[in-house]
């Protein structure tokens with residue numbers, strides 16, 4: 001291409017300015033700055049105004065963008081401006097011919113959970129509805145893997161939810177079944193290690209993590225809510241931490257976070273005395289962010305999350321990490337201590353009797 005054919009006339013340049021006004025979608029701040037700089041360079045030449053003060057962010061960003069063009073000629077600036085507008089117009093019309101809503105992509109390699117990504121949201125869904133989504137060892141491991149992947153993928157936020165009637169009935173009590181007396185200590189040691197790794201993934205999760213509590217939640221699924229950034233609940237959900245009833249003790253950092261969230265007196269009712277909360281109570285006590293009628297729960301929540309997930313991803317991630325960083329060390333220490341105590345609990349007669357009772361159909365929550 002010769003220089004002559006590359007040259008853009010004043011008329012083309014003016015036409016590009018008109019076309020820009022017709023763009024339906026905001027092209028984003030970075031592109032707007034580029035357009036501003038090219039326009040100034042094309043119409044006034046190299047940057048000739050004094051540098052604005054550091055705290056005048058908008059003026060400074062504009063000045064920096066214009067100044068960064070150095071001695072680019074006015075012809076070249078007109079050319080680049082016109083090309084940029086034309087690429088924005090083409091991208092927008094290509095986008096309009098495609099389906100406006102992106103497809104949900106399903107992640108491979110999971111059996112006990114369903115992991116999907118759509119609209120910048122990675123959703124991790126407990127998927128053993130016939131067992132009330134009880135969390136067996138395989139599910140703990142799959143959730144660890146899914147969280148590790150979601151932490152690194154392109155999504156802006158991650159969501160945990162349940163498939164079917166329950167959010168989850170908590171730890172699968174079969175995790176304690178069929179263990180020979182000689183293997184009890186190993187079962188407790190391995191269980192504590194797995195639990196510690198599992199809870200650590202929630203402590204360290206680098207982006208906003210949202211719980212969408214679609215139905216009753218029991219045990220570890222309730223304690224983990226304290227490590228989520230937002231908790232939305234259906235008005236059908238209940239929140240139950242029956243640790244003393246099961247001869248066990250609190251986990252998921254709840255021994256530290258619940259008193260902070262709801263005050264010691266309320267936390268004691270839940271964590272010591274097995275008080276089951278309704279969704280409205282959990283919201284009043286600060287464990288739940290907002291409660292929705294079950295009939296419109298999914299629609300309202302996913303609409304809201306879609307809007308949240310279109311916010312600037314990096315800003316959300318650094319802000320979440322900032323909020324968490326103040327407590328991270330403490331939370332890991334609490335997690336370790338809770339797992340040590342549970343390791344002993346799982347070997348106690350109180351715990352074993354409770355589990356035997358459940359399997360003999362003598363007790364249900």
Ligand SMILES: CCCCCC/C=C/C(=O)SCCNC(=O)CCNC(=O)[C@H](O)C(C)(C)COP(=O)(O)OP(=O)(O)OC[C@H]1O[C@@H](n2cnc3c(N)ncnc32)[C@H](O)[C@@H]1OP(=O)(O)O
Pocket residue numbers: 130131132134135140169170171172173174175191192194195218219220221242243246248251358363364365
């Ligand atoms: C690595 C280890 C880490 C451990 C971390 C510590 C975690 C602690 C906790 O999470 S404590 C909480 C443990 N959960 C429970 O104690 C709940 C036990 N389940 C129940 O009480 C009831 O099943 C129910 C109230 C959740 C639901 O009752 P109902 O509506 O009557 O349904 P079913 O009982 O008939 O349930 C259908 C089917 O699912 C089995 N099931 C449900 N939840 C669990 C569970 N948590 N563990 C094992 N199995 C569960 C239930 O037995 C039924 O099976 P069946 O059809 O009878 O074979």
